[in-house]
Amino acid sequence: MQLTLWTYEGPPHIGAMRIASSMQGVHYVLHAPQGDTYADLLFTMIERQDRRPPVSYTTFQARDLGGDTAGLVKDATRAAFERFRPDALLVGESCTAELIQDQAGTLAASLALPVPVIPLELPAYSKKENWGAAETLYQLLRGVLGARPVRPERAAGTKPRANILGPTRLGFRCRDDVREVSGLLEELGIEVNAIIPLGATVEDLRRVPEADFNVDLYPEVSRSACAWLKRSLGMPHTSVIPMGAGATRDFVVEAAALAGVDPTPLLASRGSRLPWYSRSVDSTYLTGKRVFIFGDATHAIAAARVAATEMGFEVCGLGSYSREFARELREAAAGYGIEALITDDYLEVERAITAAAPELVLGTQMERHIAKRLGIACAVISSPIHVQDVPARYSPVYGFEGANVLFDSWIHPLMMGLEEHLLAMFRDDFEFHDGAAASHLPAGSSVPQATDSPASADAGGLAWSIDGEQELRKIPFFVRNKARRNTELFARERGIQVITTDTLYEAKAHFGR
């Protein structure tokens, strides 16, 4: 038993729903009790989808358990087929149905419906949402293409083709990333053969082998499918995630190599504003800002590279709830001289953020709330998302435009934070008063006090003398927390119990060498 307060991922059948609801002509029959229909609102409310997810629930009740729940599966499958006339059916179970062992998939397959019926076995007590999405995509491709698919001969002289795999409903900015990445491929002279599963039909699935390579755009969802297509059809796939200016260029080079085209013209003509904005002198204040990054592994690792090399931040924390990608995450973290945090325990992430005392948090909706509570600036970079992460405007995070979006959306909260810091610093001046809030906050907001964290109680027996504390206050606000941390570290290492003005300056000299 695992005590969970908030969960980053839903159960694996939610992953299957994400695949089904991303596609056209695919229907999912879910053997599940009343209540599991809550999942519909994720799609209709968070993404504001204008149609119900294509899911039929068997809705079994306690009184059915002694009777014929298997009959319910058959009836629901037949009724769903009659009503929706899908081109392919997914049939699976939610956590409770798994326990009653009706073998929903096998039952549905026995109905001999005239469309592919793909049974899904998604172990709800050991796996989670992203795994469920990856498994469903893989099973769906296998179900449609057959266990031993063949790759058609390509006529000589035809344009190279690529599939884009992985974008789904409820994924982070998938809708716009797909447009951005498709644009890059087309500019390279690569035809986009199929985008799977977002917007795809069953016919699109059948055309997958006609491409030269696959773009593994969201590995949490698409890696299994890409690996299978590589194994069974020899189709190579990309490994670079085009997030940030540098990674986008790397992606262009990689895709061009897979397609056998020349990336130079595109790289010479296209780019992002991020590199210049980052070099602009007003960005100097971003230097060494401590940033804590947590999300799915793909976005977290990619964001860390952007943060470190394109924003000039210091990555002070890097973590993910994607255990499947723990190895990649550990490697990336080691590159920043830190240890990766691999957990799906929200409270553990909160503790890690509190301990790291970052100036910016890049995370999911969960970290947004943690950061809000701690008074730290935050931008969302990964699912789980909420309604504000599905903006009306075009807002990719991949590709060259994506890099522009990253610059704006990560810097904006820091600028706002700066205004609040300034207000807090000047609050004793006569023009200001404690009640005045930052102009972007609603009237009545109070000035946040989190700018100057008091000496922590668990500082290990450390105390600040009155003169030391007063001297600390004279240090400019934007380096004050760092000075406090360094001084306390210095004092602890030397067994100093009371920090005086002298200790403060000795520490400054020590760390300034």
Add this chain to the structure above:
Amino acid sequence: MTLAAIPCRTEARPVLRERGQREVFCGLTGIVWLHRKMQDAFFLVVGSRTCAHLIQSAAGVMIFAEPRFGTAILTDRDLAGLADANDELDRVCASLLERRPDIKTLFLVGSCPSEVIKLDLATAAERLSRRFLPQVRVLSYSGSGIETTFTQGEDNALRAMVESCPHDDARQLLVVGCLADVVEDQFQRLFDQLGIGPVSFLPARRAAELPFVGSGTRVLMAQPFNGETGRALTARGARILSAPYPLGVEGTTAWLSAAAREWGISQASLDQVTLAGRERATAALQPHRQKLAGRRLFLMPDSQLEIPIARFLNRELDMQLVEVGTPYLDRQMVDAELDLLPDGVLVSEGQDVERQLDRVRQERPDLTVCGLGLANPLEAEGLSTKWSIELVFTPIQGYEQAADLAGLFARPLERKARLAV
């Protein structure tokens, strides 16, 4: 308005019963409002990742702080051996209570998986109570989807509390059903002015403060979905005062007058105490009536509040009822309400969501009350909707909230009228 103005019909009303896919929450959802009401209680669902995901999705927001609810997620290991599962549960509860010394009542909430594997939470709660009392009382109830619909979770939670209520045959009025604090205070003032007392509320703001129950207890149901709690109270000697629910002016007056009659309060005194509230509410309803009168209303089954809401919108705002769906029909709880519905309205029980949506599309009502999963898809078809979950999260009972309640239904129509995009 007084009771005399309410017509009384006893003939059986035909009901359409359907069975099929249900687009409703399960009883776990009640935790979202129950934990806010009882600020010393923690709700621990013993279930799956689906349960945890459901509650945080239904809550709509991921609340900033450490919440007073959580899920002990069953894993493969727990499924393999029930003895171990009990040990695991004890371990999780002990560490939870150690972390949260502010918790005085711990609810173990059963789920679909815990019931299918027959994990006995009642026995677990007794065992844990013996260990943690007097600091913490541990209770159990089922919020599982195989047994409960949405608001039935509250019924089961309150019924579990009734079992722990001390016995006393003294005279008291017991108001049953979760009410927002502001509404509870308004009712308390009205009861004080009427000279009705002592009054207890179940649930109270602190779960540890359980009301007594006995032959002198008279029960006023504040919510229509607490039938099992009502029956448990009856079994302990209490008597339920039959009344419509305190929604709208008419409902609130009828509800108060049921208590007033029992306490021998004169009609004149009731009229006088309620006069200001009735007048304020009637005036406040007027602008909403202009927007709602004559409009056709379809209620999908969801919160179990559909029948009293339909009565209010029909009788006080002149809306026309197309279909009134309810997840289940507990006649004992809604008889007084059913009598007030007009003849010819279709009352449906249970759900086959696809067939019901076919009826919605055929009827094209002006407003459909439904769950969050259906609202946007219906809007996309040009049908205005009102999400029913707001009815359990918003204070809607009593005179002062009557116009707020009407406003919930008027706003989607007003919005549609304003938009030219």
